Amino acid sequence: MPIPKFTLRGFRRPREVAAQALGKLEREVLNEIWRRDEVSVRDVYLAFGESVAYTTLMTTLDRLFKKRLLTRRKDGRAFVYLPAVSPAQFEQGITEDLIEGLLGHGTESVQPVLACIVDAVSERDRELLDELDRLIKEKRKELKQ
8 A cells, every 4th residue: 555645744754855956047057058158157147137146146157166066267357157067967966865865875775765765666667667677687787896
C-alpha cells in the first residue's frame, strides 16, 4: 500500500529545494550568462532593460562568483563573468547534494532511503527499475577495475 504524499510544516519537497537553490534574481542572472557565455555587469544591466539597479546586479554577480558558479577576469576596470558550470552540471550538483543529505552517514539511515527510491521508481515505470538495475551493474563493473 503506497504511503500518501504529505509535506511537514517547515519542510520542502526535493523539487522545491532545487528550485530555491538560488534566489530568483540569481537564477535569472545565471540563465542570462549561460545564454551569452560571457558578460559584464553592464551587459546584464542592459539585458534586464535597466529594471534592476546596476549595483544590485554587481552584488548578484559577485555572490554567484563567491558560490563558485561563475569565474571572472579583469577587463580594464571591470570584471567579465563566465559560467564555471553548465546548466547540466548545476542540476547534477543540486541532485547530488540532495541525495547526500538524504543518505546521511551510516548504513542504518541508508537502507530505508534506498528502499524508498526503489519503490518510487518501480511504481512509476518498470523500465526505470530495469535502468536502475543496469546502472548499478555498470557501476559495480567500473569499481572492480
